[in-house]
Amino acid sequence: MYSKMVRTYLINSAGRIIAVSTNSKRIENLLNNSFVSKTIIPSYCIVEDGKPDFQIYLKEGEKRTKFRLDLTKRLAEISIPEKKAISDYQFSYFLLYLFQRLYQENDMYYLHGSYVSKGKAGTLLLGGEDSGKSRVALKLCLTYNFVINGDECLVFDNKTRRVIAGSSLMQMSKEKLDYFFSNENIHLAASNRERQKEILNTREMGLYSEVSEPITRVFYVHLNPYIPRFIELEPFDAQLSLYRDMSEDIRGVGYALLNLNKPLPSLDTYKLAKKRFRVVCDLVKEGIKVYSIRGNLEEICRTIS
Secondary structure, eight states, X not given: OEEEEEEEEEEEETTEEEEEEEEEHHHHHHHHHOHHHHHHSTTOEEESOOOOSXXXXXXXXXXSOEEEEETTTTEEEEEEETTSOOOHHHHHHHHHHHHHHHHHHTTEEEEEEEEEEETTEEEEEEOSTTSSHHHHHHHHHHHHOOEEEEEEEEEEETTTTEEEEEESEEEOOHHHHHHXXXXXXXXXXXOOXXXXXXXXXXXXXXXXXXXXXXXXXXXXXXXXSSOOXXXXXXXXXXXXXXXXXXXXXXXOBSSOOTTOSSOBOOOOOHHHHHHHHHHHHHHHHTTOEEEEEEEOHHHHHHHHO
């Protein structure tokens, strides 16, 4: 799905801009409409003008696959044969992969988690895939009057100690949402019940705020009804855990994206790694507590609140 005409899109996320020049009509649909890109790229939007921090040239319908990445010139060139179309998921993650380098150069850090606040305190929820971060965030808002400042993919600004970008959309399976749909206090703006079982728009629900509070504590969440546990991590363990999460994909994508035959290389540098470690050491030294919490949904939310 491509044409001879090349269009350029300026994609803004947390103040960083990537220009995408492409002949692909699929990319236009992705950038304007895709739920995937709205959850993977933190608070992204298409802007009319601005100086790009990175340039991508993407051509579809070529004879063979070609990929060139030049960090010095801030340039990526991608050619994809007609039979190897790029999916929304692949291209969104490629953009996030590049944005992570741009964030860190400006003392901002990508985190996979949820961020909620109450009063003047911000709470960061981290954990592995499907550990229950979004469910805990939603329950805290519905029952304990927290506000969601971002879900899934977040950008933490070290200068202000705040989360400055994150999605207001949540994607959950029907099974995970059964509890919430049985709660009479939930009133969703969307009228399509089937769509509600897949996507929650916390902005429409009145649970989302773009203005976040400074981070005061971090919880590593593990929804598990059989092994309740709540411990405060020692400073060294807290630093290592936060450093690992801030280093997630910038060290390279260990799986093939964009239908390439090899994984993407690391975008990390010694200078950026050293700065990340200084950031996590400062956070812990300044008194931000880091906890590991395990239990059922009610127990975890009651403890956090």
